[in-house]
Amino acid sequence: MTQQLATENKTTESELKAGSNLERILAAGQFAVTGEIGPPKNFDVEVIHRKVSLLKGYVDAANITDNQTGIVRMSSIGAGILIINQGLEPVIQLTCRDRNRLAMQSDILGAAAHGIKNVLCLSGDHQSFGNHPGAKNVHDLDSMQLMRMLQEMRDKNQFQCGEEIAGGGPPLFIGAAANPFADPVELRPLRLKKKAIAGANFVQTQIIYDMDRFKQYMKKSVDLGVTETVSVLAGVGPLKSAGMARYMRDNVPGMTVPDEIIERMEDAVQGISSEDKKARMAASRAEGIRICIEQIEQLKEVEGVAGIHIMAIEWEEAIKPIVTSAGLYPRPVCDS
Amino acid sequence: MPDTEFEPQIIAFCCMHCAYAAADLAGSSRHEYPVSLKIVALPCTGRTDMGHILKTFEDGADGVLVAGCLTGRCHYQSGNLYAKQRVEYVGDLLEQIGLQHERLRMINVSAGMGARFAELASEFTETIKLLGPTGLTKKPRSKEIPLAPEKSTKLMQSTLAKNEQIIHWVDPKSIGKSVA
């Protein structure tokens, strides 16, 4: 039944790739907002429900991570189905680490049958960072090849082997991730272009704290014509503390957190007794949210930025104040 | 308590340019060091072969000293630094074998440091005395199997060549060692 519905969508709106809410919002030229939900490390449906209640209405779609950082969690597709049933649109993350081309294609067909349309293609964090460091990784395809495969499934109705998908390919809105700051920096816009060629319809970036470097990256990407075919959602994330800011600066590849931001996070707790942990945390988090909102305001002005992707890691409560204060609430409704 | 005190067998691989001369000087200037210490002269501690150290233990030594030039004063520039690395490697190996890595030590002396050599040698001997015997049961060493003569001689000429031992054993008495 769902399959029929999907096919109908495709025929009635040939200009849209998949007709997902995210795609419609972007197609309508609205500034899109996506969030992120990390599925639990068990099969507790309540965790999903709680997180959905914090995001629903404030984001256009929510990424569902796929064993992020190599730690086993509820599957992104399984969690995605729960989320659809709760009335929130998922962006399924799909890593090349855990599946070969057979599993990827069958998972995509299964996901499409459940009405999942947005897929974010990732190579995946290396398993050595996770809780099964001795696992064998797959990497049958890389993220470029995965995007190309999904594009051909959708547009050419064919499996990777070239065989026809009888009954038509799945309607997919294909996404990619981009780290604008990893070395070599000068090649990152080219790589974004390559992802566009491979079949990306939208891109979500790594969290941005260094606005100047991001603007340079976007300038080059726009010049390369990337944004003509791909919607770039700039990644933002509220900082919880100065410690977290320093950790991200020191441990995340390519990430620069300007001193100014670290100083602001430090200043936020100045004058509050170190005994009063609660007050310090509240002040620190409030400042993190403020910085995030300011950044969104700046990002709205950057040419080529079509929306934002908010990564509030295990802090979904922050989404509502950020989206509201950034003037992005209520979310537009784009009816089919 | 045993009737006789444990007298450890200690072999010192000494560089000719420094430690060997220092040992000589210790003898001639009447600085005492234990009689149980036997010296093997090497052209440089860079010649120290890890296999020689292990086989020395296997053949009954309780401790092995590798004595080279002061850091930065190697006659061949870096032989003593290589020796240091190998001593560290074999030290780890000794632990894996079940022997204490303290049984192997590298010291650095100059040719003029006779007194210092005697002091370090005595100190090391005391350490080994405290550790006691290795606990190895002395056994004849295993044999090396020659390769099939007819088939492999042609293929194997180089491998078959006997590994000439260029170590020469020195009688401690001949270098003026004096411990009664």
Add this chain to the structure above:
Amino acid sequence: MIVADQKPIEDIKQMLRGKRKVLAVGCGTCVAVCFAGGKREVGLLCSALRMATDLAGEPVEIDETVVQRECEQEYIEHLGERLDEYDAILSLGCGVGVQSLADSFPNTRVLPALNTKFMGAPSGQGVWEERCQGCGNCLLEYTGGICPISRCPKQLMNGPCGGTDQGGRCEVDPEIPCAWYNIWARMDNLNIQDELMEIHPPKDWSTSRDGGMRRIVRKDLQKPELDEGDS
């Protein structure tokens, strides 16, 4: 060359439990030049094992020998004459050598003393690095002579990923350089960087170990069979 290193003494000691007499067989080819299983290493390891088993109260008698090439039958067959006196062979060859010994001597247990690591080259004194995984379908033509299959932890064919650290180090291990960082740099140097904008298609892994044990047959090198008419 094939690069290997020795298993921990404790592991080998466990393998030798219950054995009275063992023949250690080193190899004079790849593992000799990477200092894992040549004559010198055989001497060192056997000396260590004799002492270790002795101290553990279960002494094992170990004889030593080295063959020039443990992976070829012609070089190892002579060992068969003496094997009756041994409970096992302890091979200091690579995994190929161990199996050649096992294939040649069906009645003797063969134990591995080495962990075979990779096909690689020395990148400096005392350092070896992986360079090839034998995928059976070389793509170095497209990647500037640097292999991402063996040198990228994710085996990306359209890299680099977002995990390249400053100076082109890999996030998985800062000691290893990012293969794709170097591929881009090298192709830039050769003025062929634009080739990298092409999406390299999914690899056919059937020529890799995914296709099962691989085999090469060269008719021109096989022993000719005498036809009746050829006499």
